[in-house]
Amino acid sequence: MSEPLLEVKQLYCERDDRVLFDNLNFSLNAGEVLQIEGANGSGKTTLLRILSGLTGNYEGDIFWRGELRSHARESFNRSLLYFGHQPGVKAILTPLENLQWYAAMHPSIDAERIMPALEKVELRGYEDVPCHTLSAGQNRRVSLARLYLSDAPLWILDEPFTAIDKQGVSQKEQLIQHHADQGGAVILTTHHELSLGERLRRINLNQPGET
Amino acid sequence: MNQPVSNAGVRPVNPGMAGLFWAVMKRDLMLAFRRRSDLLNPLIFFLMVASLFPLGISPEPTFLEQIAPGVVWVGALLATLLSMDSLFRSDFDDGTLEQTLLSPQPLFLVVLAKVLAHWAMTGLPLTLMAPLLGVMLFLPSEGMTGLMLSLLLGTPTLSLVGAIGAALTVGLRKGGVLISLLVLPLYIPVLIFGAGAVQAAVTGLPLGGYLSLLGAMLALGVALAPLAIAAALRISVSG
Numbered sequence: 001m002s003e004p005l006l007e008v009k010q011l012y013c014e015r016d017d018r019v020l021f022d023n024l025n026f027s028l029n030a031g032e033v034l035q036i037e038g039a040n041g042s043g044k045t046t047l048l049r050i051l052s053g054l055t056g057n058y059e060g061d062i063f064w065r066g067e068l069r070s071h072a073r074e075s076f077n078r079s080l081l082y083f084g085h086q087p088g089v090k091a092i093l094t095p096l097e098n099l100q101w102y103a104a105m106h107p108s109i110d111a112e113r114i115m116p117a118l119e120k121v122e123l124r125g126y127e128d129v130p131c132h133t134l135s136a137g138q139n140r141r142v143s144l145a146r147l148y149l150s151d152a153p154l155w156i157l158d159e160p161f162t163a164i165d166k167q168g169v170s171q172k173e174q175l176i177q178h179h180a181d182q183g184g185a186v187i188l189t190t191h192h193e194l195s196l197g198e199r200l201r202r203i204n205l206n207q208p209g210e211t
Numbered sequence: 212m213n214q215p216v217s218n219a220g221v222r223p224v225n226p227g228m229a230g231l232f233w234a235v236m237k238r239d240l241m242l243a244f245r246r247r248s249d250l251l252n253p254l255i256f257f258l259m260v261a262s263l264f265p266l267g268i269s270p271e272p273t274f275l276e277q278i279a280p281g282v283v284w285v286g287a288l289l290a291t292l293l294s295m296d297s298l299f300r301s302d303f304d305d306g307t308l309e310q311t312l313l314s315p316q317p318l319f320l321v322v323l324a325k326v327l328a329h330w331a332m333t334g335l336p337l338t339l340m341a342p343l344l345g346v347m348l349f350l351p352s353e354g355m356t357g358l359m360l361s362l363l364l365g366t367p368t369l370s371l372v373g374a375i376g377a378a379l380t381v382g383l384r385k386g387g388v389l390i391s392l393l394v395l396p397l398y399i400p401v402l403i404f405g406a407g408a409v410q411a412a413v414t415g416l417p418l419g420g421y422l423s424l425l426g427a428m429l430a431l432g433v434a435l436a437p438l439a440i441a442a443a444l445r446i447s448v449s450g
């Protein structure tokens with residue numbers, strides 16, 4: 001039986017007296033990549049924050065593996081990798097210390113994998129430098145290194161490619177592809193054209209309804 | 212059919228609990244040491260408040276001796292309050308707070324570790340510095356133990372309660388004043404019993420009652436404040 005990983009039913013969200021989305025329904029299966037599209041201010045980030053569980057200001061139901069998410073909070077959090085607007089990198093810590101802290105917060109992560117992950121995002125040699133001396137793109141890379149560390153099946157990525165160079169973007173695209181091939185699922189927003197073939201589905205918040 | 216969530220089974224004890232606690236504390240201590248000015252701020256404030264009283268009111272030893280317990284305690288309280296705002300602020304700004312809330316680790320422990328680290332950076336140094344201010348204000352030497360013990364028991368409570376206010380206001384752009392309004396009323400019992408303990412020590416009365424009450428407040432704080440802090444953080448991030 002293939003049960004969708006994440007299922008959203010009749011999601012409604014209003015912000016500052018403006019309806020962002022109404023009656024939003026979709027489900028996400030393992031192996032799928034879901035791209036949320038929409039103009040600036042259409043509620044992409046809000047949707048991702050709702051899906052990740054950061055925001056509770058919504059109506060409707062979100063199911064995680066068939067169970068109401070509010071009942072499966074711990075298993076959901078264990079399975080989630082969230083990459084937000086703020087990369088979650090402490091400026092006065094080094095990349096290594098940042099990832100060590102992340103590993104401590106996620107017991108499934110093996111600290112041995114931190115150095116290889118830093119190598120993958122081309123930050124080898126910078127691991128002991130405070131993050132505030134790194135460039136914006138490098139700071140994002142520190143956060144993106146988590147993609148190589150984590151075993152979480154569900155990735156929620158908010159604009160993961162901002163400030164990342166071309167080569168880095170294609171590398172991340174391959175990584176997303178690989179993650180989906182392995183049975184993971186990805187929800188992301190980006191203004192990049194993704195070349196992920198049939199795995200990719202799109203939801204446009206400006207034109208609600210099924211896509 | 213809906214299967215009820217059952218907790219009846221034996222829940223495996225996470226071997227990483229102590230590791231998590233230590234990792235969070237270590238990180239916060241490291242952060243504090245790399246921003247030394249934040250570390251010194253409350254201490255300098257404490258010193259200044261206490262040194263203004265002799266200048267502003269009277270340098271008379273007999274008079275200062277009387278107000279010393281209250282002045283030192285009020286100074287410690289205000290210095291703690293001053294440092295509270297920054298507890299979650301930077302985590303909120305750079306997104307690490309979001310990551311904390313989304314991690315599968317128990318928020319209770321994470322928050323407790325953060326508050327403990329904060330106390331080690333403010334309350335503990337304040338306690339260690341208090342005898343110096345006591346001497347400055349002619350506090351009789353019999354009062355010193357009372358001062359140290361009451362601060363040792365009282366300042367962690369101040370940190371715990373203050374953290375609730377900090378968590379509630381972290382989402383607001385200007386939470387600084389609001390924090391004082393929220394938290395100050397809750398600080399008053401600690402102040403009363405803390406200063407009372409020093410007073411009692413000076414006059415040679417037994418300290419036990421005061422210290423037990425301070426200890427009880429601390430125990431209550433350790434057990435309940437992290438729950439309130441965790442809930443407040445979720446609200447702040449949600450907004």
